[in-house]
Amino acid sequence: MSLPTIKDYSLLEKIGSGSYATVYKAFKKGGSKDVVAIKSMDKSTLSKSAIENIITEIRLLKILKHEHIVEMKDFFWDDRYIYIVMEYCDGGDLSKFIKRKHRLPENICRKFLQQLALALKFLRSHNVCHMDLKPQNLLLMNTPKLTLKVGDFGFAQYLANYEHKFAMRGSPLYMAPEILLDHKYDARVDLWSVGIIMYECLFGKAPYSSSSFQELAEKIKDRRPIELPKNSYITPECKDLITSLLKHNPSERITFDEFFAHEFLDLVHAPTKDNYDKAVVLVHKAVQLDREKNQKEAFHHYCDALRYFIPLVTNETDPQRKEALRLRVNDYIKRAEELKSVYADDYVDNTDKTKTVPEVQGALAKKESFDRNSYRKLCSLSKSTAGMCDALEIGEIAEQYLSEGNYEVALEKFKSCLEMLVPLLAKEPPGHRRDLLHKQVQLWMKEGESTKALLGTKNLEPTGTQTTSYLTDHQCTLQ
Numbered sequence: 488m489s490l491p492t493i494k495d496y497s498l499l500e501k502i503g504s505g506s507y508a509t510v511y512k513a514f515k516k517g518g519s520k521d522v523v524a525i526k527s528m529d530k531s532t533l534s535k536s537a538i539e540n541i542i543t544e545i546r547l548l549k550i551l552k553h554e555h556i557v558e559m560k561d562f563f564w565d566d567r568y569i570y571i572v573m574e575y576c577d578g579g580d581l582s583k584f585i586k587r588k589h590r591l592p593e594n595i596c597r598k599f600l601q602q603l604a605l606a607l608k609f610l611r612s613h614n615v616c617h618m619d620l621k622p623q624n625l626l627l628m629n630t631p632k633l634t635l636k637v638g639d640f641g642f643a644q645y646l647a648n649y650e651h652k653f654a655m656r657g658s659p660l661y662m663a664p665e666i667l668l669d670h671k672y673d674a675r676v677d678l679w680s681v682g683i684i685m686y687e688c689l690f691g692k693a694p695y696s697s698s699s700f701q702e703l704a705e706k707i708k709d710r711r712p713i714e715l716p717k718n719s720y721i722t723p724e725c726k727d728l729i730t731s732l733l734k735h736n737p738s739e740r741i742t743f744d745e746f747f748a749h750e751f752l753d754l755v756h757a758p759t760k761d762n763y764d765k766a767v768v769l770v771h772k773a774v775q776l777d778r779e780k781n782q783k784e785a786f787h788h789y790c791d792a793l794r795y796f797i798p799l800v801t802n803e804t805d806p807q808r809k810e811a812l813r814l815r816v817n818d819y820i821k822r823a824e825e826l827k828s829v830y831a832d833d834y835v836d837n838t839d840k841t842k843t844v845p846e847v848q849g850a851l852a853k854k855e856s857f858d859r860n861s862y863r864k865l866c867s868l869s870k871s872t873a874g875m876c877d878a879l880e881i882g883e884i885a886e887q888y889l890s891e892g893n894y895e896v897a898l899e900k901f902k903s904c905l906e907m908l909v910p911l912l913a914k915e916p917p918g919h920r921r922d923l924l925h926k927q928v929q930l931w932m933k934e935g936e937s938t939k940a941l942l943g944t945k946n947l948e949p950t951g952t953q954t955t956s957y958l959t960d961h962q963c964t965l966q
């Protein structure tokens with residue numbers, strides 16, 4: 488298919504098209520050759536309201552500059568088309584990302600929600616309501632690292648917190664029920680859509696997925712309570728957030744301030760550039776206090792810094808930078824542990840500050856990495872053997888808990904999956920599947936052991952009341 492001509496730009500390919508636009512990948516002729524996305528809209532096919540939407544989008548994108556909002560670089564028009572030149576997002580959109588992965592682990596879901604929440608916080612500070620939040624409008628950048636950006640402000644409008652509007656806007660599957668039922672709504676409609684997006688991330692499809700609009704409208708009209716799929720496990724914080732977002736009655740729904748402060752998001756410690764700067768300031772202060780022999784204050788400063796550093800380590804995708812940061816953070820942990828043991832006897836402050844040290848250790852101790860490719864291969868080979876698939880899935884869940892620092896549950900899950908896998912391995916005849924299974928069992932035993940050791944270090948804490956079931960019955964040797 489031939490591509491149209493756009494003055495000053497070389498078009499590379501068509502990326503996609505929506506209800507009133509086509510989007511192309513392009514670069515500016517004679518310029519830096521930076522790739523951009525150009526949204527082109529045929530003026531002859533546009534209704535009055537579509538033109539209004541475009542004007543809104545242009546006006547908003549021009550002033551809304553934020554790390555998690557797709558940047559508008561330019562806009563212009565000719566006889567037939569209006570063009571918006573935007574930064575190009577090389578990772579597709581969130582909808583395609585979820586489809587490829589089927590569903591997202593909680594830690595990835597948290598990362599995307601944090602970034603979405605940062606964008607929404609910024610939008611709220613400008614009294615802007617997006618009105619059409621859905622995975623297709625959340626674009627992803629792969630480079631330099633996986634980043635989410637809110638795009639498509641075609642339906643957005645200025646709405647102060649409790650100002651009401653009456654027109655129908657948005658996509659039905661993600662649309663807050665009050666828009667459809669009462670035709671009256673305020674900015675909280677965006678929070679409902681966030682809840683639906685979160686549901687789709689965690690469980691692979693939107694809760695009201697239907698084969699026709701009629702069916703969808705029925706489900707919304709019935710105000711059918713949204714149930715989380717059975718046999719799926721999410722942490723209590725995650726469950727609390729999703730159920731608070733998905734309240735049909737907007738006055739029962741979580742408020743923006745509560746959303747931004749929610750413990751699942753832990754936005755305060757999100758891995759942002761600002762938080763990196765904060766962590767560095769805190770750690771410098773810790774070193775200074777340490778030098779001045781103010782051990783207690785130094786310890787607290789190390790812990791505060793580590794709370795910012797851990798999401799930064801987890802989030803870093805460049806292997807070299809990750810390793811450098813990991814080593815640096817490891818030193819701070821060691822020093823914090825030493826300081827803690829010096830004054831542990833007098834230590835009475837039982838706040839969650841003390842959790843930081845083992846939490847960070849866990850994330851860093853996980854050097855032996857979970858090889859997703861061989862895990863997948865093993866899963867595809869395991870279908871013929873009863874119980875193997877289920878056991879592997881439990882192991883994957885354990886991985887997820889481990890990466891989130893939920894060691895107690897991770898250990899329980901490692902224990903259950905090994906209980907099933909070790910006997911299966913004993914019976915497995917030699918061959919490729921046995922090799923893969925052997926490798927997987929070995930890795931999970933190691934991870935189970937280090938999780939166990941890590942839980943042991945929690946006894947360093949003055950409270951020392953951790954109840955843990957250990958992996959003792961799995962100290963078996965592998966043949």
Ligand SMILES: Nc1ncnc2c1ncn2[C@@H]1O[C@H](COP(=O)(O)OP(=O)(O)OP(=O)(O)O)[C@@H](O)[C@H]1O
Pocket residue numbers: 502503504505506507508509510524526557573574575576577579580623624626638639641
């Ligand atoms: N800045 C961008 N970088 C990369 N891809 C983009 C960019 N903007 C849009 N796209 C892609 O182009 C496609 C069309 O986008 P567009 O905003 O026109 O429509 P839509 O959001 O899919 O549909 P609708 O406007 O009907 O809601 C989408 O699939 C999106 O993934």
